[in-house]
Amino acid sequence: MTALVGIDLGGTQVRAILATEDGRVLARYRTRTAPEDGPEAVMGRIVAAARTVMAQAGGLPIAGVGAGSPGPLDYRDGVVLAAPNLGWINVPLKARLEAELGLPVVVGNDANAAALAERRFGAARGVDNLVYMTVSTGIGGGIITGGRLLLGRRGFAGEIGHAAIEPHGPPCKCGNTGCLEALASGPAIARAAAERVGRGEPSVMLSLAGGDPKRITAEIVAEAARGGDSLAADVLQNAAFYIGVALVNLIHILEPELILIGGGVAHAGDLLFDTIRSVVRQRAIPCMAAQVRIEPAALGDDAGVLGAIALFLEYGRT
Amino acid sequence: MTALVGIDLGGTQVRAILATEDGRVLARYRTRTAPEDGPEAVMGRIVAAARTVMAQAGGLPIAGVGAGSPGPLDYRDGVVLAAPNLGWINVPLKARLEAELGLPVVVGNDANAAALAERRFGAARGVDNLVYMTVSTGIGGGIITGGRLLLGRRGFAGEIGHAAIEPHGPPCKCGNTGCLEALASGPAIARAAAERVGRGEPSVMLSLAGGDPKRITAEIVAEAARGGDSLAADVLQNAAFYIGVALVNLIHILEPELILIGGGVAHAGDLLFDTIRSVVRQRAIPCMAAQVRIEPAALGDDAGVLGAIALFLEYGRT
Incomplete structure (x- = not known):
């Protein structure tokens, strides 16, 4: 030992x-x-x-x-x-x-590490074909295919937040246009809510943010949506739509058996996951989507440190 | 032997x-x-x-x-x-x-096989991280990562033609919406040209198709574009834009070192490749795009049969 x-x-x-x-x-x-x-x-x-x-x-x-x-x-x-x-x-x-x-x-x-951690210690044990997506300030990813981390030429692979799904959409800080991260990350969700509240659409989010739409966060959107606020639910569902579209693409490219979603935004729970699963059911090629599960990640804040240990276990021995 | x-x-x-x-x-x-x-x-x-x-x-x-x-x-x-x-x-x-x-x-x-063939016998020798894309009646793909074919759970992976890049775009025959195949395959190129010629935009394509816009094919578009027809060039460049957007996504997800494009539409040559490379330069994360080469596939009509042999060499021995 x-x-x-x-x-x-x-x-x-x-x-x-x-x-x-x-x-x-x-x-x-x-x-x-x-x-x-x-x-x-x-x-x-x-x-x-x-x-x-x-x-x-x-x-x-x-x-x-x-x-x-x-x-x-x-x-x-x-x-x-x-x-x-x-x-x-x-x-x-x-x-x-x-x-x-x-x-x-x-x-x-770190996102690659979290994917390895979920496979070794978390919700993806025994899974050889996995997409791990973390949705928080940014959107990152770790991909396991055939039981191995997909690294690419130098280990930069897995930047699934920077796959564009609206090529004429909003600019992303990576330099590309219409990336998933620009459409569905925490800040993108907060920005969409702030714009609509700022335009006068009624929502409990305004008071939750102390009267200043600019202070609306993704956490406030999720909290308001859970409480039944329809604008907040709509904003979250728009983000979930884009996550679903991106996952359909990843299903077609990678044919995973399991997709795990972690990061703060995943705490929005069923409202997010129901829409994501529905988009995947509607859009993915049936034989590729039929058996793919889309679930919350299991390790939460420990994904990083356990992932670091998984990295060593995977690559530290010759 | x-x-x-x-x-x-x-x-x-x-x-x-x-x-x-x-x-x-x-x-x-x-x-x-x-x-x-x-x-x-x-x-x-x-x-x-x-x-x-x-x-x-x-x-x-x-x-x-x-x-x-x-x-x-x-x-x-x-x-x-x-x-x-x-x-x-x-x-x-x-x-x-x-x-x-x-x-x-x-x-x-067949597309996976062609990727293996290019790696073993063609333009991708020595390449461990490859995206092979074939653009003809459909758009297919074969992905090699870490020296191995990316198969997915049952071998269905690599359907890069069915990654959506316009989620509210035209329907695709796969059931999804705005797939690359619906935007940039041979039939999509022909359809775009036929619509514009049918609306009266001047082009040599009309006479090349015997006066019936519906008889315009992707080959006619490429031929007209090579001859300097500006509508044909514009149609091809629109398709190349979408191929470029899709390749940026694949670069961010997979970090390949080489992307090979085969299939009939690749015969359109520089007009197509110049636009694709320009979109990739503009949109991809610099450290991931800096050293990726985007080239025509080498094996042409032999990709299929040589790919079949490569499949056996890869998986036929225990």
């Missing part, structure tokens, strides 16, 4: 866990990322978080470290090429952590 | 070759499919085509047979579930051919 360290590097928090190979958590630690302090300060916090959980090993040998990071990163040399939320450019995360911690380190994309 | 039989089962022709493992063609045969004669007659023609080329082996041992077929098919049991162009439903192609020919048989989707 050995232990592993999992690190989830986010724009807001750095999380670390110590866990066994079967996902039993032995220790947890979290701290603010505070990227405004600069890359060296963040690197110091990551190392401190890892050492904090490593100190709880109680004599159990530690086999290695997995780290999930946002942004495009080269999985082979473990360099984070660009992580705008962190202000990082070309940070050699793997080499730095290996030097500081004296352990082998595997670095990977 | 052994020989292999490759069979390409199309709606119009059945082709067979005998070739060595490195793709050297020893014998060729082709015959009409004539699906109107019924499944048994077509099966008889396939077997006869195979035996005709097998008779040319000249003592070389024949290791097995690959067969590429249209339509969704289960690659594990080799059953063609539905091939509308052939009028086939649930035809056990693998079992029938093994019984008739006394050789191991591997059956696969």
